[in-house]
Amino acid sequence: MAAPGVQERFQALIDEHKKIVYKICNSYCRNYNDREDLAQEIVVQLWNSFSSFDERRRFSTWMYRIALNVAISFYRRENTRSEHFIALREHLLDTADETANQSPDVQPLYQLIERLGPFDKALILLYLDENSYGEIADVLGITETNVATKINRLKIKMRQDLGEIRRS
Numbered sequence: 001m002a003a004p005g006v007q008e009r010f011q012a013l014i015d016e017h018k019k020i021v022y023k024i025c026n027s028y029c030r031n032y033n034d035r036e037d038l039a040q041e042i043v044v045q046l047w048n049s050f051s052s053f054d055e056r057r058r059f060s061t062w063m064y065r066i067a068l069n070v071a072i073s074f075y076r077r078e079n080t081r082s083e084h085f086i087a088l089r090e091h092l093l094d095t096a097d098e099t100a101n102q103s104p105d106v107q108p109l110y111q112l113i114e115r116l117g118p119f120d121k122a123l124i125l126l127y128l129d130e131n132s133y134g135e136i137a138d139v140l141g142i143t144e145t146n147v148a149t150k151i152n153r154l155k156i157k158m159r160q161d162l163g164e165i166r167r168s
Helices: 005-016 018-029 032-052 059-084 088-092 109-116 118-128 133-140 142-165
Strands: none
Touching: 005 018, 005 032, 005 059, 018 032, 018 059, 018 142, 032 059, 059 109, 059 133, 088 133, 109 118, 109 142, 118 142, 133 142
């Protein structure tokens, strides 16, 4: 059982930073039910790990690290499952497109992000959320130099891909 006030502190931090969970879930899952499942898995893992949270660090950085690790595992597990199983309902119902309500200027960016692998997707989401290279390095467990190199390569690739999308 958690010490008095721990659950309330955890809930307050989750409420304050819930957009991180939404952003990750929307980026790693196409349909609503998967997003809901992933969000629940993230919150459960955050709660299970909360006792190890170091108050000297930013909660959002710690939260990103855990949430992205859960999302990447979830993504890999779901991809493996979907390779062996195609749900009938996916053929009968169209999956809602989360980018449908986005500005037409932003939609190509979301299309590009959707094509990325799990690690690159995490990297670009952290970058677009204006985290510093140090924070990104901390979340992903790589060096700042590696972050800078990977972001630069992703920018070049995404510019090229964006050009292809616009020509289509």
